[in-house]
Structure formats: structure tokens, C-alpha cells
Amino acid sequence: MLYRVIDRDDLPSLVAAFMERYEVIAPVKRGEGHAFSAVADAADIVLDYPTTVASPKKYLLPAVETLFEFDAEGNAVTDYTDEVRPRVLFGVHACDINAIMNLNSVFDDARYPDPYYQAHRAATLIVGVGCMPQAHCFCNLMDAEEARPGYDLFLTDIGERYLVSIGSVVGANILEGACEVREATDEDRIAFRAVTRARQEAFNGDIPDIQEIPMLMDAFHEDAFWDELGGRCLSCNACANVCPTCYCFDIRDTLDPGGATGRRERVWDACTSPQFAMVAGGHNFRPTAAQRVRHRMYHKLNGFMAKYDRSLCVGCGRCATACKVDISPIEVLRFFERKGAEDAE
Incomplete structure (x- = not known):
């Protein structure tokens, strides 16, 4: 990996260089929180933000996306071609970069x-930024606290300068054309290690570090814990709406007012929805909230691991913040901790 250093004052020039060729999507202040949004001025970007309410996933997997258009009277189908805008996701945390890698x-x-x-991914550059964990962050437990591949540039604040990890030729060219770039010194590397150490020490120690999570998911698949968790679930899908790795979708046909024409659309869906597992004839494979919550957690912590050798959950903590009844992977980890304590007695 190639590392370079730029001054903090060079950051507006870097953003401006991206704006010459790309739409820049970056974290901005929204009410009491932060959100990813298109920006026209580098001054609007907030890089020391806590976790955004929602992830930048929607720029790669839109909540509603037209697949094709149809004419029922003319019995015709037309491929839908949307303009995919070249864009930069600027200021993305490591957990969200790892989430995008999972979607990939x-x-x-x-x-x-x-x-x-x-098409969306090919047109998108990613500039990551280092962060400090919040109370619900547990990316360190999901091996997602660092972004290794998956970005074009990654910025780490080391005082009045940034250590920049370069991940692509495109990113390197833009960086070198926009900023006064210099090689990292021993002082820069010492500062980087200090920032990394402070970040590791800032994680919430009350969230248990559980080993062999996939095995435990299997071992306690029938435990009454899931009934208790399901009894709380409101089936509101807030967890899926803010999750950076939920990728389930439904297909629907939307008619124009005249009823003769319309479009087929892909729309976000969620396994916590009561209708998600319903099939023709009205049978529902997961009719209870307990079954749906367990399925969601199983896929996040075990099912994806079996296929891709890593957890689908990246520990961003958004679901823990969004859920009004305290259902999240953190509660599952605490359940496993309790089980371990019972076995030790």
C-alpha cells in the first residue's frame, strides 16, 4: 500500500479536483445528525462526523430502481437506460467500505x-476517512474496523495533516494533481500509530467480544431467547432501512395513471417484514416475528460467513440506534455472553 501526506488546508483543493469530473457525495449536517448528500462546496463536508443515520448504500443500490418499461396495449417492453452519474463517495468510514465490499x-x-x-459501482470512486467509534460501534468485533481493499483514497487525520492511503491509480492521479503531496516521515507514522491506538481504546468495552459466533448461532438456534426477542419486534424494518449490508429486494410493476403503460421496479425489501417469506397460496415460511428476527441475525452472523468467509454485519451500530425496542446484533452477543457465564457455573 502506498502512503502519502497532505496538509489539512489542501483538502478543499482535493474536493474541488473531484468536482471537476464527478458528483461528490459526502457527509453533511442534517438536523441533529449527519447524512450522505450531494455537495457543491467543500465547506459543507463534515469529516469528523459520528455514524450517519443511513449508509451510502443507496447510491449503489437505490431504494427504488426502474428495470424496464412496458406498454400493455402495444405488448412492448423497452429496456430502461438511466444515466449513471460518475460520482465520488467522499468521507466514508471503514465499516461502510467493508459493507460495500460485501455488496460487491x-x-x-x-x-x-x-x-x-x-454500472453504479463502476462509476463510483470511494474516499474513506478514519473515525472514532461511538457507543453502538462494534466494527472491531466484526473485523471491519479497517478498510484494506475497496477504496481509491483513505484519509487519516493525524493533526494538521492527513496520512493518505492510496488504493487506485485514478485516486493517486487526482491527489497528486490537486495537492502538495509528500512522503510520510517517521513523525507522520508515529502520529498515525497514536491515532490508531486511541481509536482501538475508544471502543465500547461493554459490548462483548464473542468467539465462534457462527457455531453459537447453530447451537442456540432453538433457544427461547428468539421468542423473547421476537416478542419485542415491531416489524417496522427500521433496522433494514439503515443497514449498509441488507440487499434483499422485491420486484413490482407500477402502472401509469391510464393503466396501459408502466414500469417494472426493484425496491428494497426486508426479511423482518411479515410478508417477506409468503409464497403463492398464502403459506408463510416465517410467520412469527421470532422466526424473522432469528433469520435476520442468522444471515448476518452465520449464513453469509459460510459462503464468503466473513460476517455480513460490519458492526456500524446503526440498527442498534434505529431500533426502538433494543434489538440488534449487540443483544445477540450479550446473549452468548450470558450463555457462556451459565456454562461456566
Whole structure:
């Protein structure tokens, strides 16, 4: 990996250089929180933000996306071609970069490549930024606290300068054309190690570090814990709406007012929805909230691991913040901790 250093004052020039060719999506202040949004001025970007309410996933996998248009009277189908804007996701935390890597694994599958996702991803650059964990962050437990591949540039604040990890030729060219770039010194590397150490020490120690999570998910698959958790669930799908790795979708046909024309759309869906597992004839494979919550957690912590050798959950903590009844992977980890304590007695 190639590392360079730029001064903090060079940051507006870097953003401006991206704006010459790309739409820049970055974290901005929204009410009491922060959100990813298109920006026209570098001054609007907030890089020392806590976790945004929602992830930047929607720029790669839109909540509603037209697949094709149809004319029922003319019995015609027209491929829908939307303009995919070249853009930069600027200021993305490591957990969200790892989340995008997980989405890549799904939608770039060589057997079933998704052309819509691929078009968005191919047109998108990613500039990551280091962060300090919040109370609900547990990316360190999901091996997602560092971004290794998956970005073009990654910025770490080391005082009045940034250590920049370069991940692509495109990113390197833009960086060198916009900023006064210099090689990292021993002082820069010492500052970087200090920031990294402070970050590791800032994680919430009350969130238990559980080993062999996939095995425990299997071992306690029938435990009454899931009934208790499901009894709380409101089936509101807030967890899925803010999750950076939920990728389930439904397909719907939307008619224009005249009823003769319309479009087929892909829309976000969630396994916590009561109708998600319903099939023709009205049978529902997961009719209870307990079954749906367990399925969601199983996929996040075990199912994806079995196929891709890593957890689908990246520990961003958004679901823990969004859920009004305290359902999240953190509660599952605490359950496993309790079980371990019982076995030790």
C-alpha cells in the first residue's frame, strides 16, 4: 500500500479536483445528525462526523430502481437506460467500505452478475476517512474496523495533516494533481500509530467480544431467547432501512395513471417484514416475528460467513440506534455472553 501526506488546508483543493469530473457525495449536517448528500462546496463536508443515520448504500443500490418499461396495449417492453452519474463517495468510514465490499460479493457474483449494481459501482470512486467509534460501534468485533481493499483514497487525520492511503491509480492521479503531496516521515507514522491506538481504546468495552459466533448461532438456534426477542419486534424494518449490508429486494410493476403503460421496479425489501417469506397460496415460511428476527441475525452472523468467509454485519451500530425496542446484533452477543457465564457455573 502506498502512503502519502497532505496538509489539512489542501483538502478543499482535493474536493474541488473531484468536482471537476464527478458528483461528490459526502457527509453533511442534517438536523441533529449527519447524512450522505450531494455537495457543491467543500465547506459543507463534515469529516469528523459520528455514524450517519443511513449508509451510502443507496447510491449503489437505490431504494427504488426502474428495470424496464412496458406498454400493455402495444405488448412492448423497452429496456430502461438511466444515466449513471460518475460520482465520488467522499468521507466514508471503514465499516461502510467493508459493507460495500460485501455488496460487491453478492452483486458481482460471476454466475449472476447484476448489471444495474455493476454500472453504479463502476462509476463510483470511494474516499474513506478514519473515525472514532461511538457507543453502538462494534466494527472491531466484526473485523471491519479497517478498510484494506475497496477504496481509491483513505484519509487519516493525524493533526494538521492527513496520512493518505492510496488504493487506485485514478485516486493517486487526482491527489497528486490537486495537492502538495509528500512522503510520510517517521513523525507522520508515529502520529498515525497514536491515532490508531486511541481509536482501538475508544471502543465500547461493554459490548462483548464473542468467539465462534457462527457455531453459537447453530447451537442456540432453538433457544427461547428468539421468542423473547421476537416478542419485542415491531416489524417496522427500521433496522433494514439503515443497514449498509441488507440487499434483499422485491420486484413490482407500477402502472401509469391510464393503466396501459408502466414500469417494472426493484425496491428494497426486508426479511423482518411479515410478508417477506409468503409464497403463492398464502403459506408463510416465517410467520412469527421470532422466526424473522432469528433469520435476520442468522444471515448476518452465520449464513453469509459460510459462503464468503466473513460476517455480513460490519458492526456500524446503526440498527442498534434505529431500533426502538433494543434489538440488534449487540443483544445477540450479550446473549452468548450470558450463555457462556451459565456454562461456566
